Amino acid sequence: MDTLDTHAWLADHGDYLFRMARRQLHSDELAEDAVQETLLAAISAQARYAGHASPRTWLTGILKHKIVDQIRRNVREVELPRDEDGEEAVDSLFKQDGHWVEPPRPWGNPHAEAELSQLRRVLDECADRLKPVMAQVFSLREVAGIETEEICKELDITPTNCWVLLHRARLFMRQCLELNGFSKAGAA
Structure with a gap:
């Protein structure tokens, strides 16, 4: 090229x-x-x-x-407030009594975040094992959210072929996830 x-x-x-x-x-x-x-x-x-x-x-x-x-x-990139000299005005983040003016957002659930991170890693590993055309169709539809009609135009395939590839990719991904410890109930 x-x-x-x-x-x-x-x-x-x-x-x-x-x-x-x-x-x-x-x-x-x-x-x-x-x-x-x-x-x-x-x-x-x-x-x-x-x-x-x-x-x-x-x-x-x-x-x-x-x-x-x-x-x-x-x-x-969290932008801290600045004073008139351009210095970070950290004191403006707190009230006179030492409490936050605006409390930090909740940290969420670290255990759930770890599970989600593990799921993403396994998903990536499973997707890497798909046949290339199957991986393309799966990624375009399930990850990018592109409509089937557009995928068919992009890859020059029929809608029937697209649906077969998607079906097989989904079955493979499900089986791969289950073999890697993610059960049908969603537990890792």
Whole structure:
């Protein structure tokens, strides 16, 4: 794939990628950043692009990772109030009696978070064992939430073939999860 094709990526897929990022990030600026990062990553990885998926599908996969990265950055970057000198005004976070002006959000359930982290790891491992076309269909439908009609256009497959691939992928994922300790009842 030469550099000329990379310019076509933006023209052919930029609006689609922006809409997808905007839906997830709820910000035009963040969506633009995610699309730019996606295109830069695609340009630097274009030698590894084997052409098994359409450019849009490949770019969408990269974009999903960039969206997750952006969400992680947003969670980590907490803006502290600043005083007139630009210094962090930590004292403004507390009342005179030493209590928080606005209490920190609850930490949630660390045990449940650990289970969720383990589930994500096992899901990734199971998905990696799917056949490539099955993994693409599964990821586009179940992860990216793309409609079947659009998946069929992107992968140039029939709706029947798409549903068969989805069915087999779901069965495999269920069996793989169960074999890795996640029972039908959802316990790990």
